[in-house]
Amino acid sequence: MAKTPAKAPAAAETPVTAGAPAAAKPARKPAAPKAPKAAVAGTREAPATIGAATGKLVQVIGAVVDVEFTGELPAILNALETVNQASGQRLVFEVAQHLGQNTVRAIAMDATEGLVRGQAVRDTGESIRVPVGPGTLGRIMNVIGEPIDEQGPIQSDIFRTIHRDAPSFAEQTNTAEVLVTGIKVIDLMCPYTKGGKIGLFGGAGVGKTVTMQELINNIAKAYGGYSVLAGVGERTREGNDLYHEMIESNVNVDPKANNGSTEGSRCALVYGQMNEPPGARARVALTGLSIAEYFRDEEGKDVLLFVDNIFRFTQAGAEVSALLGRIPSAVGYQPTLATEMGNLQERITSTNKGSITSVQAIYVPADDLTDPAPAASFAHLDATTVLSRDIAAQAIFPAVDPLDSTSRIMDPLVIGEEHYNVARSVQEVLQQYKALKDIIAILGMDELSEEDKLTVARARKIQRFLSQPFHVAEQFTNTPGAFVALKD
Template identity: 80%
Template sequence: MTDTVAKKPAAKKPAVKKAPAAATAPGSIVATGKIAQVIGAVVDVEFTGHLPAILNALNTQNVDQKTGEPFTLVLEVAQHLGENMVRTIAMDTTEGLTRGQPVIDTGSSIQTPVGPGVLGRIMNVVGQPIDEAGPIQTTQYRPIHREAPTFEEQTNSSEILVTGIKVIDLICPYTKGGKTGLFGGAGVGKTVTMQELINNIAKAYGGYSVLAGVGERTREGNDLYHEMIESNVNVDPTKNGGSTEGSKCALVYGQMNEPPGARARVALTGLAQAEYFRDEEGKDVLLFVDNIFRFTQAGSEMSALLGRIPSAVGYQPTLATEMGNLQERITSTKKGSITSIQAIYVPADDLTDP
């Protein structure tokens, strides 16, 4: 296991956050508003004219309360409240925001960088690099909210994905282009199994992988980053002139210290990057999600903040819709495939939990 004390933490916040240039959607009207109230991760914004669409990204300036450095805070529109007011969910800390502060509508949903430039890098939910290795070398961005491939575009496969882990390949083989869940309670080895899968598959197939770290421990994310470099899955930018060329895996982290908005969207950011490799480059991509339960948990927190009536066991009433939207996009098409392996934490080892 990598000694995380001796090495510089990989997932440290950048001193200055620069939001990726969110492309304005064709025909959209870019509006400017001002903050009306801040309630934790929820920010209400008042617009004088045109209201931004649901799921649009809004930008406002904030200051890191620890370092004093300015950064761009991204808000995602969740509800229209009437009287020219929209309710948004913040993708980062809201400490330091003030009423009356200007907010700009980007005209589109959150955009994440895509392409070979993201391989070997660690990004946050809005695609900003958090590995202190400089800006991401790409000019291409994709919205994190997209429609699933149509029925005509999809294809199926019965090919077996050889993982190199004997017990999996013998007893429970994985299907190439399918979805597999690693169920288990706390501390049983879901993340360790996933680390081994990434290592084996990257070496055996030489393909691209995307890891979405959703609401898990920052220490595990740091360990995984350094282990990927040690096993030559990724290239260390500090020893390669700042370049990560030759890397095989992109990492997108929204760990357990992040606000619920970031944890609820980081899986979509990783998926958007995997979709690019599938659709534009025709690759067979591996998408690892650790942990998909935290995606559900973050959605539950967001739902409570937005005042929705909870469903069974306190989960959000939109649980099935949100999970369905994510899982339907993870599929194989005629151009390429996404094979997804998702760790699933079982709360209190209760397999009857929704």
């Protein structure tokens, strides 16, 4: 069952339907927008029209538009709809600001080329709603829930709004259980927790996406439950690769080989890639999260949520903030950075119904972990895996820095005494080696004591031991991938 939509904002004296004018002078009001194309209509429940007002477009500034209404204004975060006359496609906006008595400023979820002043825009009376449930598995959709995989409408009659409250304190649970990834350095030095939030931090080209693909390969394949992949502002090629990877590994069913059906698939994909407007990139993570929340709350599942890349979510928020005329904060980011990050991250949690285990790739601008964007996400994470350019330069992959990476469950009561002692001993040796590097660079190995030489030899062996070939990189390295069990 779809949730009852929020009450549509309407003029107190003269409620109207979407097809009727909202103003007292009907002759000057443009006609209501046409119905969406047939391919789209099957993917979306018709929004409530009782009391929904119709306004007109008065200004277009790139991805931001101003819409004038007579009577009561749409609520903040409400979805507005029109039809782009140039493409014939349905175009959705999200209300961001109220300007004066009768105008709202809204963010477009798609390109605004072809819009004209004076054309009709309809208030749907609620925030953006997307299809959720089993019908989304095996499909690729965009930020507003429309299919983009050319496999016809998404067969789901269950819809949810993308803006929701985080679970209450009473609903949340806090169990600590290790999630085995099969990647040695992660399982030993910064173990992941089931139902936790995990961050992969790294600059450009150090292996965030490949490490995430390996985690998808190792966890999602072996895992019988459902997964959701949100591609936020990353390369379309990577999204395409992941889609086909899911089919090849039997996580998803190939609709072309199954008469267009994706029944039996276990992963839903939601993409808002680099070429999308900032509005779409700023909201696509919420769309993916809404799908994961449905499986957690209504079906009681333990869900995997992969997000690539959280930095693009922040970056899109900064673009939108500038377009809305807000004064920028530190390093040019939006003043609402912490609030936006908190609204997203607090919804990713375990409840007494089910859990969401989230793996998030986070780009680090200029390899600076103190940059406000990556720093804002640190506080929300249960485990942080930092990828180092220095280690990548030594051709050690995955380039995880064992000294920078942390985990909340690095505790002998959770992971066991032996695991804890081994991890701390490894960190001690690597820390001593790090302290000796300057001496080695200036004076050479010959000036070290025998004990220090032994420490250096051990540290270099540990570094090599903590590397391993990945399954997803086999086609490039010709080296078979390895899954290493925790006890090994």
